[in-house]
Amino acid sequence: MSTKLEQIVKEATVEVEAVNKKENRPLYKKREPIFPKRAVGQFRRLKWLIMIITLSIYYLVPFIRWDRGPGAPDQAVLIDFPGNRFYFFFIELWPQEVYYITGILIVAGLVLFFFTSLFGRVWCGYACPQTVWTDLFIAVERWIEGDRNARIKLHRHKWDFEKIWKYTLKHTIWLIIGMATGGAWVFYFADAPTLLVDLFTLQADITAYSFVALLTFTTYTLGGLSREQVCIYMCPWPRIQAAMMDEDSLQVTYRKDRGEPRGRAKKTQDDKAFGDCIDCKQCVVVCPMGIDIRDGAQLECINCALCIDACDGIMDKMGTARGLIGYDTDANMARRVKGVPQKFSLLRMRTIFYAVAIFAVCAFMVYLLASRSPLDLNVLRDRNPLFVKLSDGSIRNGYTVKILNKERAPQQFLVTVTGLDFKEVKINDIENVGPAPIVDVKSDNLRSVHLFLSVDAQELETASEPITITVTNKDTGYSVSNDSVFIGPNK
């Protein structure tokens, strides 16, 4: 019985010190290679799944088609710089509506805060591109060079044929992944199927190749060479996220109360001299950040939960309950020590606040989007000259009227002006049909016309009279108004 336990402990144990161990950590340390061992378990499976989902979204979304009618791009998500439009499925934004992007960024920030306060650094652990791509790069490395021990051996080995071809293959595949990353990025800015062909036939714009090159370089450097250095030294989020967390936030935790005192000399499951931790260091060798989770919560820990899988595997072998390392809160740890029942409080001031804020911003955005005008109007008064006196003594003012038709169909707009008794309302090159000039504006377009208004001089009581220019869609009756002034000679 005891010999079997000893055997398991002996087999599992790795004599290793965490590369980035807490007490040995200076403010900055040059990168030491980390060779994370392959982890097996539920969290590893979850991470594979999330990797497939996130990468699929990134690579496939540009190829989704969305019919917007003739003349309009049929790409579901497209940032069209030459055409000055942003398309997102049924939404189509003009450059002056860039505040929607601000709204999306605010919501994204709040959602990040919300999840951080509930579940800790789930963003870092599962969804962050740095984590996803690094994970992918490590998988490639493992596929070519083998698991941890083989990789360490190869790393230390002298440069022979095997090492050269394995390293060359690894870096080549990394570069190809990087190229695909950059390649997918540019598809969001042009018609993806066309650009795909153009990229390979060397027909694409130099800008496209530049961005592919840039993203290839950054993906290769950050995902392949820098890895955990990005999270530890470059990224501001690990520093900020502490502000979103409290003692009730879930984080990957080594349950000290259960594990300590750690020791390998444990003879039986009931040995009271030791805790459950057999100090096998499996949690250390799987860690892509090169830390020891048993040092407690650390800035360097991205909460990827791979140490949970590693530890659970050992606990299964030992015949002890799983969860020596698991998602837990500081509050619960303290409760266990005191012998008080565990409690997970998801509803807290902080989480409620974030939820309400997310809801409020989303509701505001939806309201803005729903009440978005299909028509925009800009009126610019001529200032040189301020006014023109005509031969019959009346006064004329000129206005540049810009009408934005955001609809995907040509529209006709009536231009009416109120505020004074006008003698003439005239637009250059447009015949007055009926009471008001009618301006044709092409589908999804802006038309700028020059409006002339004239009144009798006696009509003007002051040198500047307020007027309102209204543009009304002839068919739908939808109208937008803009205030301006009519200027005459000083009285």
Added chain:
Amino acid sequence: MAGNPRKDEISGVDTTGHEWDGIEELNNPLPRWWLWVLYASVIWSIGYWIAMPAWPGISDYTRGVLGYSQRQTVMDELAEVKAGRADIEAKIVASSLEDIAKDPNLNQYALAAGQAAFGDNCAGCHGSGAQGAKGYPNLNDDHWLWGGSLEDIHYTINYGIRSTHDETRFNDMTAFLADEILEKQEISDVAEYVLSLSGTSSDSEAAQRGLPIFEDNCVACHETGGVGNREMGAPNLSDKLWLFGGDKKTVVQSIAYGRKGVMPTWEARLDPVTIKALSIYVHSLGGGE
């Protein structure tokens, strides 16, 4: 401040010997990345001297092996822009003014080109907003001496008024006092009559006396009732706009000594496309007929 360098026990690095209130400076080397950037910049600059124009001489400068010249780049870009416009400009040359005004593309091009040309060539007299000044017509209003149609405006810009061109628009407002045709009193009376045409006379008796003088001397050009005659460039005297001013003194001055404003011919100075563009632009200002 300066002391002797010593070895700092804690860091194991020499100090520079500089000390401020007990704070000493360690003689650490510059960061490697910084030095690399410096070395790279030095190498780059040497290459730059060779490749690009760099060193000034007494009368010239080193040209660089790449032969780069910003002046030449600008010339090339301008030539490229010009070449890009060739198509539309050829169309403008070939089209009538009416057709240009009707074609949205040509019209837009002509308006933009006309506005730019106006600022360069016309604004000096007519003002940047074409609002004119005393003796220089306001081109925004609906009062035209020689006509406000596209063709009329085009003719005026091309050949000018009292210009050196053979085809120039020309008339001669008589100097009734200087040429001893009318007496001072008669001029005063006829001026009152002219003012009465636009309802600004303050002396109806004098205006009555002025009527026969006007009919004897002025109607040949200004027509009965002073409505003017564009064929001759004779201004309408019955409306509310005055080129030189509508007060009595100025009107008397005009009758006594005549008015001989000059607009130069632009035919030799501007190309046909620009003159057409200017016509379209001036026509669009609000008074075009």
